[in-house]
Amino acid sequence: MDVRDNVAVVTTDVKVGETVVLDDGTKVKVVEKIPRGGKVALAPIARAEPVLRYGTEIGLATQAMTTGQHVHTHNLGGKG
Numbered sequence: 001m002d003v004r005d006n007v008a009v010v011t012t013d014v015k016v017g018e019t020v021v022l023d024d025g026t027k028v029k030v031v032e033k034i035p036r037g038g039k040v041a042l043a044p045i046a047r048a049e050p051v052l053r054y055g056t057e058i059g060l061a062t063q064a065m066t067t068g069q070h071v072h073t074h075n076l077g078g079k080g
Helices: none
Strands: 007-009 019-021 027-029 039-041 050-053 056-061
Touching: 007 050
Parallel strands: none
Antiparallel strands: 007 039, 019 027, 050 056
């Protein structure tokens, strides 16, 4: 992970209400089911804000996202 990241990849299937613990000890409560390999929002992400994974922009938010939300094609679009 990079300190600029606003998403993280989950390594197991995660259910609503479960907590993801990052390597640095940060805890994120999941608000949607996320499959293994999916991305979780680490903080609120505004519509049109860049989504960063491993320090690299992977796209723009197509809608506002809350912490713990699943980040995927339904709310992530191509780079601006």
